[in-house]
Amino acid sequence: MSSDDIVKLIRPELQSLGGYSAHTSPETLAGKIDVLADKIIKLDANENPYGCSPKVSRALAEYRKWNIYPDAAQASLRRQLQDYVGVDASRIVAACGSGELLDDILCLFIGPGDEVINCIPTFDMYRTRTIISGATLVNVPRDENYAVDISAVKAAITPKTKLIILANPNSPTGTATPESDILELLETGAPVLVDEAYYEFYGKTAVTLVDRYPNLMVLRTFSKWAGLAGLRAGYGIFPPEIASYLIKIKLPYNVNVAALVAVRESLKDVDYLMGNVKAIINERERMFREIEKIDWLKSFPSQANFILCSVQKGDAGGLKQGLQQKGILVRYFDQPRLQNCIRFSVGKPEDTDTLIEALQELGGKTNG
Ligand SMILES: *Cc1c(COP(=O)(O)O)cnc(C)c1O
Numbered sequence: 001m002s003s004d005d006i007v008k009l010i011r012p013e014l015q016s017l018g019g020y021s022a023h024t025s026p027e028t029l030a031g032k033i034d035v036l037a038d039k040i041i042k043l044d045a046n047e048n049p050y051g052c053s054p055k056v057s058r059a060l061a062e063y064r065k066w067n068i069y070p071d072a073a074q075a076s077l078r079r080q081l082q083d084y085v086g087v088d089a090s091r092i093v094a095a096c097g098s099g100e101l102l103d104d105i106l107c108l109f110i111g112p113g114d115e116v117i118n119c120i121p122t123f124d125m126y127r128t129r130t131i132i133s134g135a136t137l138v139n140v141p142r143d144e145n146y147a148v149d150i151s152a153v154k155a156a157i158t159p160k161t162k163l164i165i166l167a168n169p170n171s172p173t174g175t176a177t178p179e180s181d182i183l184e185l186l187e188t189g190a191p192v193l194v195d196e197a198y199y200e201f202y203g204k205t206a207v208t209l210v211d212r213y214p215n216l217m218v219l220r221t222f223s224k225w226a227g228l229a230g231l232r233a234g235y236g237i238f239p240p241e242i243a244s245y246l247i248k249i250k251l252p253y254n255v256n257v258a259a260l261v262a263v264r265e266s267l268k269d270v271d272y273l274m275g276n277v278k279a280i281i282n283e284r285e286r287m288f289r290e291i292e293k294i295d296w297l298k299s300f301p302s303q304a305n306f307i308l309c310s311v312q313k314g315d316a317g318g319l320k321q322g323l324q325q326k327g328i329l330v331r332y333f334d335q336p337r338l339q340n341c342i343r344f345s346v347g348k349p350e351d352t353d354t355l356i357e358a359l360q361e362l363g364g365k366t367n368g
Contacts, residue, residue: 017131026329035327041354043345044329046171046198046306048227050276050348053269056228056262063261070260072252077260080267081235085220087210090240093247094263096254098197098221098234099125102165104250105193105217106133108242109162117156117164119148121337123171123195135162141337146173146300150181157190167195169202172333172343174302182206186213193217198304200225200277201284207237214239224305225277226266233259280305284346290356291344296363306345308338314363316340322362328355 007015026040071077078089085092095101106116106129116130117138130137138161140152153164164185168177185192186209194206196218207218218237223229233255238246266273288307291299296313311319319342320332331343344355 011134013131013134017128029324029329033325033327039327041328041347041351043306043347043351043355044331044343045229046224046304046345047229048224048276048280048305049346049351050227050279052227052231052262053266053272055265055269059261059265060258063257066257068257070253070255070257073247074255077255077263080264084267084270085207085235085237087207087237088240091210091237091243092235093238093243093250094233094235094255095250096234096256096259097223097232098195098219098236099129100250100254101219101234101236101246102126102129102193102195103133104246105163105236106130106135107249108245109191110135113160114162115158115160117153117161117190119153119164119166119170121146121173121333121335122165123167123197126165126167130165136160142170142173142175146170146175146337148177148181150184153185154188157188161190164190164192165195166192167197168206169198169303171197171304172306172331172338172341173300173308174304174306175300176202176204176303179204179206179209183209186216189215191215191217193219195219197221197224200274201281201305202303210237210239217242222263222266226263226273227276228259228262228266231259231262232256233263280346283349283352286349287344287346287352287355290352291359294356294359294363297359306343308341308343311340311342316342319359319362323355323358326358328358 026037074094077094078092081092082089110133114135115138116135117140118126119142120139127137138156140149140156143149166177169175182194192215196205199205199220206216210216221234284302288299291297291309297309298312299307299309316332320330323330333341
């Protein structure tokens with residue numbers, strides 16, 4: 001058998017799958033640009049510039065029982081989350097990042113010919129995981145302000161619809177979907193998955209609706225507000241029956257012991273972490289006002305920890321490269337509905353100052 005032969009055995013829908021475009025890590029850039037790795041300003045992945053709670057670092061340094069498997073039933077983790085989220089532990093399932101739960105949900109619901117509705121432009125992982133699951137992806141475009149087109153979503157529902165995925169607030173646009181729209185989708189009876197990765201920055205949640213709607217599922221993560229992106233800890237809120245199934249089908253030890261310790265300590269330090277969230281929200285508003293002063297950038301209002309901009313004059317790809325040369329990493333998009341767009345994660349105030357200065361310099365150059 002040649003390597004071509006084995007590649008031919010791969011499922012056809014995966015042979016043509018464009019991957020999740022991972023961002024450039026400071027390690028990959030080392031030596032390519034004239035900025036020291038620890039001077040790089042990372043505004044490309046919506047990571048928390050203030051890091052995790054110091055309680056997390058202390059507890060991990062002291063932890064010893066790395067040789068013991070975590071609890072597959074996640075009993076104490078689910079109890080801790082019950083208090084934070086305000087729903088019964090029987091509704092909660094945790095995972096190695098919220099992305100893993102999306103896979104588990106797809107695994108639970110998707111069979112041949114089933115459809116998943118995706119409100120684009122949105123988090124690209126919904127597209128890749130849906131295709132990997134074997135489902136048919138049904139894209140429903142958002143309107144010109146990136147609001148979900150609720151009547152178009154409703155019109156796209158068929159007997160084969162197994163999931164409607166909705167990021168709220170949305171990434172990469174920062175757009176929030178009002179509760180009235182979510183209620184309208186829930187009333188259709190189709191399963192609705194609301195991804196609240198940025199809940200702590202937005203402050204509004206669909207979790208209050210779970211008692212009334214057995215077709216509602218909500219995803220959350222510790223990656224953004226709690227600064228644990230590198231440790232991988234996410235969770236979801238489900239109808240209790242669905243939660244039991246997810247516990248059955250998930251990989252048994254999906255949440256590792258370091259993540260368990262980190263979540264426990266983060267939940268002991270919510271006030272501290274929410275202070276950082278507050279600082280990021282304030283900085284987002286200041287960053288928005290600063291970007292508004294740049295006449296060749298059009299920014300979209302955001303309820304999350306990043307701001308999407310459309311580059312009105314000049315090339316967004318060139319701008320991304322120019323910023324990278326100056327040691328500032330940002331996300332660049334060039335796809336339908338996100339043409340010539342760039343996204344800045346909100347960092348510390350000094351990061352905004354450096355970014356704005358760099359934008360002023362580069363704008364002068366690339367736009368003549
Ligand atoms: C960052 C992000 C997540 C977080 O995923 P994890 O796997 O928990 O790190 C989920 N959804 C969206 C829309 C995001 O932007």
